[in-house]
Amino acid sequence: MIRAEGLVKRYRGVTALAGLDLEVEAGTVMALLGPNGAGKTTAVRAITTLLVPDEGRAWVSGVDVLADPMGARARLGLSGQYAAVDEQLSGYENLVMVGRLYHLGRRRSQARARELLDRFDLADAADRPTKTYSGGMRRRLDLAAALVAEPPVLVLDEPTTGLDVRSRAQMWEVIRDLVGSGSTLLLTTQYLEEADRLADEILVIDQGREIARGTADELKSRTGGERIEVVLAEPHRLEDARRELARVALDQVEVGESGRDLSAAVATGAAELRDLLAAYDEKGIKVLDIGLRRPTLDDVFLTLTGHRTESRPGDSGPSGPDAVPLDPAVHDEMEARR
Ligand SMILES: Nc1ncnc2c1ncn2[C@@H]1O[C@H](COP(=O)(O)OP(=O)(O)OP(=O)(O)O)[C@@H](O)[C@H]1O
Numbered sequence: 218m219i220r221a222e223g224l225v226k227r228y229r230g231v232t233a234l235a236g237l238d239l240e241v242e243a244g245t246v247m248a249l250l251g252p253n254g255a256g257k258t259t260a261v262r263a264i265t266t267l268l269v270p271d272e273g274r275a276w277v278s279g280v281d282v283l284a285d286p287m288g289a290r291a292r293l294g295l296s297g298q299y300a301a302v303d304e305q306l307s308g309y310e311n312l313v314m315v316g317r318l319y320h321l322g323r324r325r326s327q328a329r330a331r332e333l334l335d336r337f338d339l340a341d342a343a344d345r346p347t348k349t350y351s352g353g354m355r356r357r358l359d360l361a362a363a364l365v366a367e368p369p370v371l372v373l374d375e376p377t378t379g380l381d382v383r384s385r386a387q388m389w390e391v392i393r394d395l396v397g398s399g400s401t402l403l404l405t406t407q408y409l410e411e412a413d414r415l416a417d418e419i420l421v422i423d424q425g426r427e428i429a430r431g432t433a434d435e436l437k438s439r440t441g442g443e444r445i446e447v448v449l450a451e452p453h454r455l456e457d458a459r460r461e462l463a464r465v466a467l468d469q470v471e472v473g474e475s476g477r478d479l480s481a482a483v484a485t486g487a488a489e490l491r492d493l494l495a496a497y498d499e500k501g502i503k504v505l506d507i508g509l510r511r512p513t514l515d516d517v518f519l520t521l522t523g524h525r526t527e528s529r530p531g532d533s534g535p536s537g538p539d540a541v542p543l544d545p546a547v548h549d550e551m552e553a554r555r
């Protein structure tokens with residue numbers, strides 16, 4: 218349903234995409250996982266006709282996006298990195314407007330707007346201007362707008378970045394429902410956990426190129442499952458503490474700059490933690506804190522590339538929920554919808 222081959226996009230001094238290939242089968246979800254500046258938005262924009270790549274081709278539902286951009290657009294719904302909603306209009310008006318732009322007709326547009334507002338838990342706020350919406354509400358409205366015309370293919374650029382835990386969980390539920398109803402989805406994210414929960418396949422990218430791909434389980438088996446993290450009460454016991462942790466770890470033990478915190482990937486989690494606690498107890502090694510943590514994108518990177526994620530200069534971090542959309546892409550996305 219989505220295919221891209223050899224996508225390259227260069228900006229002055231920066232190669233945003235360095236030959237990216239991807240394929241998303243009908244009815245499945247692919248997560249494009251990468252840190253700030255990895256090229257996620259550039260890839261999404263190339264696939265959704267918002268930019269012309271320097272090299273490479275892409276197809277949506279079999280339609281060549283370069284040869285027939287309008288045809289490709291008619292087959293996809295896009296929710297960009299920054300919610301592209303009209304601030305002055307209410308949620309209801311925004312959705313009706315999108316319906317009209319897709320020539321759904323007035324009554325059909327109105328019915329579809331109500332239906333989507335209900336589904337995304339926005340019915341109570343339907344008639345308020347969207348400038349009064351929270352970040353999570355805007356993201357849900359933006360996703361609803363992408364669904365108005367019931368496109369077979371959906372592309373979501375960082376659907377939960379900047380959302381709080383509750384809004385994120387709500388968004389995950391919405392996305393899982395979509396997948397359950399048979400949509401084909403490409404989503405980008407900086408969160409391994411999100412990719413893990415939502416995607417059938419994960420493509421990890423950095424500096425515009427693939428660094429790994431596979432199912433969440435395949436990636437985890439390469440990067441370890443959970444991690445044990447320890448903060449020592451007495452830094453002079455570092456060597457003893459490290460040795461004991463190494464006994465239960467899958468691969469190398471990492472020592473933080475403070476010289477008192479250690480971490481390592483383990484195969485299961487609780488069993489190793491119990492063994493380690495027993496060993497520390499026996500040796501009289503005191504800890505301030507000890508616990509299990511799920512691996513993050515940073516851990517995956519460290520394992521796969523030997524270095525941590527690093528933003529390129531000039532890249533800003535994830536935007537907050539109420540960030541003002543300064544990105545010119547927002548404009549294009551609103552235009553594309555019209
Ligand atoms: N219009 C542009 N002009 C110049 N450089 C650009 C432009 N758009 C993107 N870039 C650069 O290309 C690289 C990839 O950017 P892109 O926005 O695709 O990353 P991303 O993975 O979406 O990051 P984020 O997680 O921050 O959204 C970055 O180094 C970025 O600075």
Ligand SMILES: [Mg+2]
Binds near residue numbers: 298375
């Ligand atoms: Mg982006």
